[in-house]
Amino acid sequence: MKKLKAYLPWIVYFVFFLGILIVHPGEHYVHLVSRVIIYALYAVAFNILFGTTGLVSFGQALYFGFGAYVTGMMAKAAGPELFIAYIVLGGIGAAVVSIPVGLLAA
Numbered sequence: 001m002k003k004l005k006a007y008l009p010w011i012v013y014f015v016f017f018l019g020i021l022i023v024h025p026g027e028h029y030v031h032l033v034s035r036v037i038i039y040a041l042y043a044v045a046f047n048i049l050f051g052t053t054g055l056v057s058f059g060q061a062l063y064f065g066f067g068a069y070v071t072g073m074m075a076k077a078a079g080p081e082l083f084i085a086y087i088v089l090g091g092i093g094a095a096v097v098s099i100p101v102g103l104l105a106a
Contacts, residue, residue, distance in 0.1 A: 013040075062101070067094035 017033050045060055071090035075083055 059101075063094040063098055066097050067091055070094070 017036060020029055020033055042060070042064055049055055049057055049060070067090035069090075070093040071083075071086045074086040074089060078086075
């Protein structure tokens with residue numbers, strides 16, 4: 001089990017971004033923190049693939065982009081009121097796209 005020292009940078013980042021939302025709860029800061037968290041998760045996924053295995057693959061970019069596109073187009077067409085539902089539908093859309101791509105790759 002890793003020691004607390006290994007997790008300390010992640011805890012500091014989390015507290016920092018949470019602090020931004022508490023101090024400045026404006027729409028701009030929520031948008032900024034959301035983007036940082038989304039790109040950080042994408043970077044962690046890439047680091048797991050490339051850092052541990054040494055494989056270079058941008059396959060996850062297809063699903064990331066497709067889910068973001070579906071979410072954005074639904075929010076643009078129907079309004080941002082049900083944004084959480086659009087995010088879920090974007091994930092479902094990325095999963096639907098992954099099935100034929102996975103069958104072709106297998």
